[in-house]
Amino acid sequence: xxxxxxxxxxxxxxxxxxxxxxxxxxxxxxxxxxxxxxxxxxxxxxxxxxxxxxxxxxxxxxxxxxxxxxxxxxxxxxxxxxxxxxxxxxxxxxxxxxxxxxxxxxxxxxxxxxxxxxxxxxxxxxxxxxxxxxxxxxxxxxxxxxxxxxxxxxxxxxxxxxxxxxxxxxxxxxxxxxxxxxxxxxxxxxxxxxxxxxxxxxxxxxxxxxxxxxxxxxxxxxxxxxxxxxxxxxxxxxxxxxxxxxxxxxxxxxxxxxxxxxxxxxxxxxxxxxxxxxxxxxxxxxxxxxxxxxxxxxxxxxxxxxxxxxxxxxxxxxxxxxxxxxxxxxxxxxxxxxxxxxxxxxxxxxxxxxxxxxxxxxxxxxxxxxxxxxxxxxxxxxxxxxxxxxxxxxxxxxxxxxxxxxxxxxxxxxxxxxxxxxxxxxxxxxxxxxxxxxxxxxxxxxxxxxxxxxxxxxxxxxxxxxxxxxxxxxxxxxxxxxxxxxxxxxxxxxxxxxxxxxxxxxxxxxxxxxxxxxxxxxxxxxxxxxxxxxxxxxxxxxxx
Amino acid sequence: xxxxxxxxxxxxxxxxxxxxxxxxxxxxxxxxxxxxxxxxxxxxxxxxxxxxxxxxxxxxxxxxxxxxxxxxxxxxxxxxxxxxxxxxxxxxxxxxxxxxxxxxxxxxxxxxxxxxxxxxxxxxxxxxxxxxxxxxxxxxxxxxxxxxxxxxxxxxxxxxxxxxxxxxxxxxxxxxxxxxxxxxxxxxxxxxxxxxxxxxxxxxxxxxxxxxxxxxxxxxxxxxxxxxxxxxxxxxxxxxxxxxxxxxxxxxxxxxxxxxxxxxxxxxxx
Numbered sequence: 001x002x003x004x005x006x007x008x009x010x011x012x013x014x015x016x017x018x019x020x021x022x023x024x025x026x027x028x029x030x031x032x033x034x035x036x037x038x039x040x041x042x043x044x045x046x047x048x049x050x051x052x053x054x055x056x057x058x059x060x061x062x063x064x065x066x067x068x069x070x071x072x073x074x075x076x077x078x079x080x081x082x083x084x085x086x087x088x089x090x091x092x093x094x095x096x097x098x099x100x101x102x103x104x105x106x107x108x109x110x111x112x113x114x115x116x117x118x119x120x121x122x123x124x125x126x127x128x129x130x131x132x133x134x135x136x137x138x139x140x141x142x143x144x145x146x147x148x149x150x151x152x153x154x155x156x157x158x159x160x161x162x163x164x165x166x167x168x169x170x171x172x173x174x175x176x177x178x179x180x181x182x183x184x185x186x187x188x189x190x191x192x193x194x195x196x197x198x199x200x201x202x203x204x205x206x207x208x209x210x211x212x213x214x215x216x217x218x219x220x221x222x223x224x225x226x227x228x229x230x231x232x233x234x235x236x237x238x239x240x241x242x243x244x245x246x247x248x249x250x251x252x253x254x255x256x257x258x259x260x261x262x263x264x265x266x267x268x269x270x271x272x273x274x275x276x277x278x279x280x281x282x283x284x285x286x287x288x289x290x291x292x293x294x295x296x297x298x299x300x301x302x303x304x305x306x307x308x309x310x311x312x313x314x315x316x317x318x319x320x321x322x323x324x325x326x327x328x329x330x331x332x333x334x335x336x337x338x339x340x341x342x343x344x345x346x347x348x349x350x351x352x353x354x355x356x357x358x359x360x361x362x363x364x365x366x367x368x369x370x371x372x373x374x375x376x377x378x379x380x381x382x383x384x385x386x387x388x389x390x391x392x393x394x395x396x397x398x399x400x401x402x403x404x405x406x407x408x409x410x411x412x413x414x415x416x417x418x419x420x421x422x423x424x425x426x427x428x429x430x431x432x433x434x435x436x437x438x439x440x441x442x443x444x445x446x447x448x449x450x451x452x453x454x455x456x457x458x459x460x461x462x463x464x465x466x467x468x469x470x471x472x473x474x475x476x477x478x479x480x481x482x483x484x485x486x487x488x489x490x491x492x493x494x495x496x497x498x499x500x501x502x503x504x505x506x507x508x509x510x511x512x513x514x515x516x517x518x519x520x521x522x523x524x525x526x527x528x529x530x531x532x533x534x535x536x537x538x539x540x541x542x543x544x
Numbered sequence: 545x546x547x548x549x550x551x552x553x554x555x556x557x558x559x560x561x562x563x564x565x566x567x568x569x570x571x572x573x574x575x576x577x578x579x580x581x582x583x584x585x586x587x588x589x590x591x592x593x594x595x596x597x598x599x600x601x602x603x604x605x606x607x608x609x610x611x612x613x614x615x616x617x618x619x620x621x622x623x624x625x626x627x628x629x630x631x632x633x634x635x636x637x638x639x640x641x642x643x644x645x646x647x648x649x650x651x652x653x654x655x656x657x658x659x660x661x662x663x664x665x666x667x668x669x670x671x672x673x674x675x676x677x678x679x680x681x682x683x684x685x686x687x688x689x690x691x692x693x694x695x696x697x698x699x700x701x702x703x704x705x706x707x708x709x710x711x712x713x714x715x716x717x718x719x720x721x722x723x724x725x726x727x728x729x730x731x732x733x734x735x736x737x738x739x740x741x742x743x744x745x746x747x748x749x750x751x752x753x754x755x756x757x758x759x760x761x762x763x764x765x766x767x768x769x770x771x772x773x774x775x776x777x778x779x780x781x782x783x784x785x786x787x788x789x790x791x792x793x794x795x796x797x798x799x800x801x802x803x804x805x806x807x808x809x810x811x812x813x814x
Contacts (some may be wrong), residue, residue, distance in 0.1 A: 328706070362703045367704065371726065373725075
């Protein structure tokens with residue numbers, strides 16, 4: 001019993017739903033989940049959004065978010081049932097025995113206080129150390145987590161450090177009171193791949209050094225494979241599979257786990273040649289009131305009915321390129337040719353045909369659709385606007401489009417809030433298709449979706465490309481998506497295209513430095529990948 | 545969805561006041577300026593609320609006065625909302641110098657206290673009903689402009705508005721189909737409040753003698769005519785005050801309820 005740190009038995013979590021027009025009713029979020037965690041081990045909780053993984057993670061602190069109630073089972077921390085602990089018992093538990101690292105570090109820090117003050121706050125509050133001791137420990141942790149200038153970084157404010165650094169500072173905050181258990185809730189999800197790998201390595205090292213146990217919550221199986229000893233796969237609040245990392249990754253038993261492991265196995269034959277539908281030549285652009293070129297001298301071609309993937313980390317200018325092509329940001333130099341015509345720089349100066357043939361799909365389907373319009377209105381408006389369709393004819397065409405995006409009957413009168421994330425993105429695709437475009441710009445269309453749902457969307461896009469002969473300009477930071485869908489690739493870094501060509505060439509050596517870094521940072525679903533990559537990098541650095 | 549009790553109460557009293565105002569000609573037992581008794585007669589069967597300072601039936605005065613007050617307030621509110629919200633949305637959608645010009649003009653107008661502005665304008669203009677409504681509507685439109693611009697600025701940066709622009713939609717579609725439905729909830733809430741402020745404003749003006757002119761009755765005017773009675777313990781001046789208060793509360797109860805029904809983004813709203 002001495003080594004058993006956390007034991008969850010038959011956990012049941014409920015919440016009350018308030019469906020409009022109906023009486024409130026209780027719904028079960030999590031049911032029958034049991035697991036054990038020994039000291040110094042890491043358990044990965046994995047599942048899609050809504051699988052209850054964060055809710056289960058927080059139950060280790062006996063905390064239910066926003067109206068969520070822990071109604072059954074036991075949660076034993078160091079042998080004590082925390083669900084039965086009173087407020088005083090919980091205060092002693094939280095921030096002392098169990099600490100928490102949130103997903104969005106930027107939102108979790110108080111922007112008005114210096115980092116150090118926030119990092120040592122819980123330690124001081126619990127009276128675990130004097131201020132000087134706590135600060136010294138924080139500095140040690142900063143150094144261990146690989147933060148630059150560990151002595152002085154604590155004096156900065158949250159906005160003065162990068163997102164990856166902030167996430168590491170939060171990890172230091174969680175480790176500072178020397179807890180027995182740390183809950184990591186998607187700590188690297190919001191980060192770029194090149195940053196993610198550093199944070200991941202830092203977290204893993206810190207866990208090993210301090211001997212703390214951890215619950216690691218994520219939706220990315222490849223990430224959890226690098227840090228966890230055991231993995232529990234969750235779906236719809238129920239346990240699907242529970243085993244060692246090796247078993248789950250290499251020998252998954254359940255069909256759902258197998259689907260998660262084999263996700264992104266889309267076959268796509270690369271196409272090449274053909275007349276360009278879009279040519280971007282020497283585009284340089286800057287935002288108004290700044291003297292910094294967000295894009296400099298970007299030149300790419302996109303042939304008909306093919307896909308050009310624009311890859312890069314955040315801040316590389318890939319979304320700005322989309323804004324320039326759509327005419328939202330007129331460039332300061334360069335030309336754009338679209339189906340043989342020169343496109344006006346400003347979209348307001350473009351003709352209706354140009355607007356119709358160039359459509360866009362957004363990252364956040366939630367805000368890309370007017371919440372006050374029904375699916376029928378959203379898809380029907382381009383039909384009415386561009387083709388003058390009305391009444392039954394319009395409704396018929398809307399249903400055709402809904403069939404094409406595999407949604408079928410019964411959606412036409414729904415509001416966006418009544419759709420799931422994947423369905424929302426499908427409706428956005430249908431809206432773009434309704435205009436019968438030659439080119440659709442897809443701006444990170446799958447980044448906000450769960451892997452299986454994203455997979456479905458990518459397959460749909462590829463199918464539609466075959467049927468409708470539409471070209472995609474696919475903006476993404478996710479290289480797995482690129483491998484799945486692209487015909488040609490442009491790698492962007494700091495506003496420049498650093499590598500451009502057919503997919504087979506871009507993804508084959510010899511690489512330039514940045515592409516190499518980008519490619520090697522994508523977590524692979526393989527044990528020991530993280531150590532190997534970090535070791536390789538260190539050797540290269542030493543060799544130089 | 546069942547109507548909550550508060551909404552039912554609010555709806556009942558709002559309907560009562562508006563009904564009385566609309567059908568004043570049929571309901572009021574006596575004429576508006578008809579002298580039917582002595583001054584300040586106590587409550588009786590013939591005169592349920594007594595008589596006023598020169599012997600007119602107070603109940604009839606209240607009903608006729610309610611008609612004037614509610615009509616002027618409603619007209620001014622409608623004017624201020626149409627003008628304020630359309631200009632506010634336009635400023636948010638267009639941005640640039642149009643926004644600057646409209647916003648700074650509104651700032652300029654708002655820098656003058658509205659009561660003083662109204663008093664100055666009304667002292668040089670002939671005080672007729674249309675002038676009153678336009679003055680009140682214009683002064684109130686500045687507040688509505690501020691609110692609708694603030695709400696619309698947040699909406700214009702949403703991707704769906706960008707999508708509509710890239711589709712080539714005209715400003716009119718963007719304002720009325722993309723922005724207005726999403727800005728409606730705060731505007732409805734504000735409308736309930738603004739209507740009540742308009743009632744208070746016209747009553748204040750009438751009390752000061754620059755609003756509705758005798759022999760026309762309105763609630764502010766009735767307070768003014770009967771204010772000396774308070775000294776002698778005669779409640780005639782308090783009755784319109786009570787009417788204003790209950791109208792204010794009940795209209796806002798209704799506005800709250802409408803708000804609850806329209807904020808749901810799912811189906812089944814009506």
